[in-house]
Amino acid sequence: MLKETASTQKVTKTNCADCPLRAIDAFRDFDKKELEFVRSFKRGETVADAGTTIISQGSSTPFLYTVMTGWGFRYKTMEDGRRQVLNYVLPGDFVGLQATLMHDMEHSVETLSTMELCVFEREQFYRIFEQSPTLAFDITWIAAREERILDEHIVSLGTRTALERCAYLIAYLHDRARQIQLFPRPAKHLPLTQQLVADTLGLSVVHTNRTLKKLAHRGLVRWTSAGCEVVDARGLEKLAEWSRPQEVCRPFI
Amino acid sequence: MLKETASTQKVTKTNCADCPLRAIDAFRDFDKKELEFVRSFKRGETVADAGTTIISQGSSTPFLYTVMTGWGFRYKTMEDGRRQVLNYVLPGDFVGLQATLMHDMEHSVETLSTMELCVFEREQFYRIFEQSPTLAFDITWIAAREERILDEHIVSLGTRTALERCAYLIAYLHDRARQIQLFPRPAKHLPLTQQLVADTLGLSVVHTNRTLKKLAHRGLVRWTSAGCEVVDARGLEKLAEWSRPQEVCRPFI
DNA sequence: CGCGGTGTTGACAGGCTTCAAGCTGTGTGG
DNA sequence: CCACACAGCTTGAAGCCTGTCAACACCGCG
Numbered sequence: 001m002l003k004e005t006a007s008t009q010k011v012t013k014t015n016c017a018d019c020p021l022r023a024i025d026a027f028r029d030f031d032k033k034e035l036e037f038v039r040s041f042k043r044g045e046t047v048a049d050a051g052t053t054i055i056s057q058g059s060s061t062p063f064l065y066t067v068m069t070g071w072g073f074r075y076k077t078m079e080d081g082r083r084q085v086l087n088y089v090l091p092g093d094f095v096g097l098q099a100t101l102m103h104d105m106e107h108s109v110e111t112l113s114t115m116e117l118c119v120f121e122r123e124q125f126y127r128i129f130e131q132s133p134t135l136a137f138d139i140t141w142i143a144a145r146e147e148r149i150l151d152e153h154i155v156s157l158g159t160r161t162a163l164e165r166c167a168y169l170i171a172y173l174h175d176r177a178r179q180i181q182l183f184p185r186p187a188k189h190l191p192l193t194q195q196l197v198a199d200t201l202g203l204s205v206v207h208t209n210r211t212l213k214k215l216a217h218r219g220l221v222r223w224t225s226a227g228c229e230v231v232d233a234r235g236l237e238k239l240a241e242w243s244r245p246q247e248v249c250r251p252f253i
Numbered sequence: 254m255l256k257e258t259a260s261t262q263k264v265t266k267t268n269c270a271d272c273p274l275r276a277i278d279a280f281r282d283f284d285k286k287e288l289e290f291v292r293s294f295k296r297g298e299t300v301a302d303a304g305t306t307i308i309s310q311g312s313s314t315p316f317l318y319t320v321m322t323g324w325g326f327r328y329k330t331m332e333d334g335r336r337q338v339l340n341y342v343l344p345g346d347f348v349g350l351q352a353t354l355m356h357d358m359e360h361s362v363e364t365l366s367t368m369e370l371c372v373f374e375r376e377q378f379y380r381i382f383e384q385s386p387t388l389a390f391d392i393t394w395i396a397a398r399e400e401r402i403l404d405e406h407i408v409s410l411g412t413r414t415a416l417e418r419c420a421y422l423i424a425y426l427h428d429r430a431r432q433i434q435l436f437p438r439p440a441k442h443l444p445l446t447q448q449l450v451a452d453t454l455g456l457s458v459v460h461t462n463r464t465l466k467k468l469a470h471r472g473l474v475r476w477t478s479a480g481c482e483v484v485d486a487r488g489l490e491k492l493a494e495w496s497r498p499q500e501v502c503r504p505f506i
Numbered sequence: 507c508g509c510g511g512t513g514t515t516g517a518c519a520g521g522c523t524t525c526a527a528g529c530t531g532t533g534t535g536g
Numbered sequence: 537c538c539a540c541a542c543a544g545c546t547t548g549a550a551g552c553c554t555g556t557c558a559a560c561a562c563c564g565c566g
Contacts, residue, residue: 478562
């Protein structure tokens, strides 16, 4: 898995100062010192095809990643083969932060599309805390943000009906993609399968299918061969009784 | 809510060096410098009765807390009045960390028993990152730990049956209490109500009641007027197919 | 004493799962 | 070019798990 790592990580293709993410409004600006630090911290880049397992449950790699482009998801697999999706991974997110902070990895991460990643060495991670208080704070901020998202997800699983859960999930992913301006460029759909939606929401595929059909009949989404197209984001939010989080300028490494 | 704050926070009763939590094996030792820093950061202490709302959703206080003694829980309330419990708060945990890092509070925290808290000022929070890389790292570690717990909780809600969920929740809380040596002293039971269990697991009270009864019939727990008494922790873990996390020396502030 | 919070139990309905089969589109190899 | 496999989507029918409604017992407390 991720054979490309070895071959590509020697070469730093993109200079951090020219990182495409830096142009996006949602991400905060770095000063020169921070930029220089991240550049020295970065080991290289790698590309993963759709369907690649970047990190798998139980294993450990010496690397920590950040996502430059592409979609992925975090999940756990049970002994009986079932899996539970925990959250989705988009540009600007860390991959492997939990494992870097603690001992080993307790979940897997898999790509949904081609994904470009920046590669860092875990060993050097602690340098951030020693040398850059602002970046150290950013990392804590990012962890707290993930915590909030998981809180919301728990509310979804605990209190919402199947229809509301589906609406929430799609609205949530749509909003995240919109925030980082993902839609103008590649395509305006979410790269999901119904099996994935089911594994995220704790539903069976059969019932997920019927539920998504209801959303489509109401004119809120359209299900295409490429995944899920959002037709009426506001309608989804209203159905799920969910209000999108307020816009904040967020950090990334 | 928490009227005591104003009156008690001037006086620092307990010196951080003599903090009772420091005697517990599960918590890591601080060096002199760290101790000194925490002492300078701490504003005072406060005590909250059982059933007190320490922080409530949407509001904002200038304070950040850590728990010295007692039980509490984090939850969100919906517009229709229902609530979803997100996690439980025990000695060594932060209260209000999310809100300190980000803008406002998106959940409430309420006590289940009398609780003693240490009080810190949010404004000074960033000083940790500037002055103590090790403590800054600890905070990030604590955030990552919370993330893991929430991951597990999502697995529970998404994949487990009512019986397994109940078993998991009780085993999880039992393990947390055991780790910090909470059982020898006050009482060997978890201060839960069935309504609370229901709100944690996304079940109705009625069904929670029947499910807990099954656990009792199997000789795994006993439900007393004071809450839930764990009879067979291993049995609960096995039923939930859950393995307690490996023991690690954890930080606290 | 009455009241509210908590636990308990029964009956019934319904949301969701499971099993099972068929459909579509895509890719692969003969 | 067709045959075939395969993955994802679709649909029907049967049944269980869980929610809802309703009533009652228990207990501590003002």
